[in-house]
Amino acid sequence: MDSNFHFPLIGWLLRGSNSYGSYELYKGIPHVVVKIFPESERILAQDTYNFLKNNGLSTATLTEVKHTDEQLYFYVFSEQREFLSISERLFPNVNLAA
Secondary structure (H helix, E strand, O other), X not given: OOOOOXXXXXXXXXXXXXXXXXXXXXXXXXXXXXXXXXXXXXXXXXXXXXXXXXXXXXXXXEEEEEOOXXXXXXEEEEEHHHHHHHHHHHOOOOOOOO
């Protein structure tokens, strides 16, 4: 992980696996918290994923997605309850999934 890494505190979204595409994307997890990074932020996406895994998020996942605009994006996501529980411990004064 980059020694200058700062966990991205904004931009996290609550999503659900209520359609076939999102069910496949989110590995069948019904409620996730996701942060979407453009291809230019690939390293930040990887560092964010590593940070979550290293801090106990067993459901943390990093996946590449090509959008309809033909651009590559990196999705970092985790099961919602696990993410919120860990984030409350790591960042007690910040609501990451607002």
